[in-house]
Amino acid sequence: MKPTLAVVVPHYRQTRYLAECLCSLLQQGRVPDEVIVVDSSPEETADVLRPFRMRIQYLSAPAAGVAAARNLGIRATECDLVSFLDADNVAADGMCEAHAAAFEAAAQTVLCHGAVTPIDAHGRPYAHASRLDSERVPQSRQLGWLLERNWIATDSACVQRRALLDVGGFCEQEGVREDYDLWLRLAERGAFAYVERPLALYRRHATNLSNDREYMFRWEAGALRRVDPVRALQAITEAFPERRRQALVWAEFLLRRGDTQEAEAALRRAADTWPGEPPFLFHLGNLALDAGELSRAEPCYRRVLDDSQDDAAAWNNLGVVLATTGRDQAAREAFARASRLRPAYQDAAVNLAQPSALRLTRRRLRDQLPPLSPDARG
Numbered sequence: 156m157k158p159t160l161a162v163v164v165p166h167y168r169q170t171r172y173l174a175e176c177l178c179s180l181l182q183q184g185r186v187p188d189e190v191i192v193v194d195s196s197p198e199e200t201a202d203v204l205r206p207f208r209m210r211i212q213y214l215s216a217p218a219a220g221v222a223a224a225r226n227l228g229i230r231a232t233e234c235d236l237v238s239f240l241d242a243d244n245v246a247a248d249g250m251c252e253a254h255a256a257a258f259e260a261a262a263q264t265v266l267c268h269g270a271v272t273p274i275d276a277h278g279r280p281y282a283h284a285s286r287l288d289s290e291r292v293p294q295s296r297q298l299g300w301l302l303e304r305n306w307i308a309t310d311s312a313c314v315q316r317r318a319l320l321d322v323g324g325f326c327e328q329e330g331v332r333e334d335y336d337l338w339l340r341l342a343e344r345g346a347f348a349y350v351e352r353p354l355a356l357y358r359r360h361a362t363n364l365s366n367d368r369e370y371m372f373r374w375e376a377g378a379l380r381r382v383d384p385v386r387a388l389q390a391i392t393e394a395f396p397e398r399r400r401q402a403l404v405w406a407e408f409l410l411r412r413g414d415t416q417e418a419e420a421a422l423r424r425a426a427d428t429w430p431g432e433p434p435f436l437f438h439l440g441n442l443a444l445d446a447g448e449l450s451r452a453e454p455c456y457r458r459v460l461d462d463s464q465d466d467a468a469a470w471n472n473l474g475v476v477l478a479t480t481g482r483d484q485a486a487r488e489a490f491a492r493a494s495r496l497r498p499a500y501q502d503a504a505v506n507l508a509q510p511s512a513l514r515l516t517r518r519r520l521r522d523q524l525p526p527l528s529p530d531a532r533g
Contacts, residue, residue, distance in 0.1 A: 169241070308357065
């Protein structure tokens with residue numbers, strides 16, 4: 156028997172996008188068995204929702220955060236599968252069909268996810284879809300793979316409801332990135348399936364929580380602190396056979412969860428083992444800059460650039476050092492170089508536009524496709 160599918164749509168202050176979101180679900184070739192709108196918004200939604208009332212389940216809830224809203228939707232359905240789509244985003248054509256097919260193809264699947272296409276506030280794509288490489292990650296490597304980075308976009312995700320209930324759903328605790336925490340807990344419950352095409356359109360606009368980087372870093376750290384470090388090291392070792400990558404992912408795990416001293420010790424050991432390796436030097440430069448040791452930070456970034464002149468993050472952070480030490484023209488040139496290398500790179504763009512509010516890049520940049528040309532944006 157084919158699995159039944161519900162989509163949970165948490166809504167808070169995104170009324171202007173809500174109708175487009177619901178239309179994208181109800182016009183799917185494989186229409187969801189249930190669309191559950193969990194409305195926690197003080198905005199008036201009656202007029203927007205009136206055309207959809209016969210085709211959705213509407214739940215009103217106090218504003219207690221997106222995790223609580225999603226958990227309410229999970230409890231309200233009896234469907235086999237649950238997808239999640241925030242009210243300001245859009246389901247890509249074929250999303251529901253792809254989700255259901257992934258679970259039908261492999262009984263051990265507990266989660267399916269795919270690529271997402273970024274769109275602007277007006278719904279226009281401004282970059283190519285973000286895709287992972289085509290490598291299939293075996294279940295035994297899933298936890299280590301996720302500890303390297305949160306690769307899963309929530310709006311592209313569909314989860315087996317039984318698995319959601321078994322792990323307790325989304326964490327509603329303050330200070331924890333609820334989606335990342337859930338994926339980490341699901342990683343050892345069953346297999347993850349990946350669909351190599353866009354399943355959702357993710358809207359970037361002024362009120363995105365993801366615009367607040369420090370908030371996102373703190374909440375990601377909260378999720379990672381819930382992972383036992385001994386198990387994390389074991390999972391990273393299992394996921395990445397090559398010792399140099401093991402060392403890098405482990406050090407970055409420690410950095411991201413806020414264990415700065417342990418991370419610096421791990422980075423120094425790695426830098427001694429693999430002298431001149433750019434990722435280790437990059438992070439050591441950041442730690443030196445955080446400690447106010449600019450004379451130690453600058454050589455780290457310059458050694459990274461000696462290895463590759465195309466490292467936009469190293470150019471940006473070198474620019475931060477230069478600006479902090481009063482070398483303004485050289486700093487602007489470094490920020491401009493980073494922006495040319497990565498046209499959608501926000502840190503360098505902000506540093507160019509607002510040199511009084513310097514932004515340091517703390518993560519290695521993902522490999523990514525270039526932005527769309529103006530003609531392709533429509």
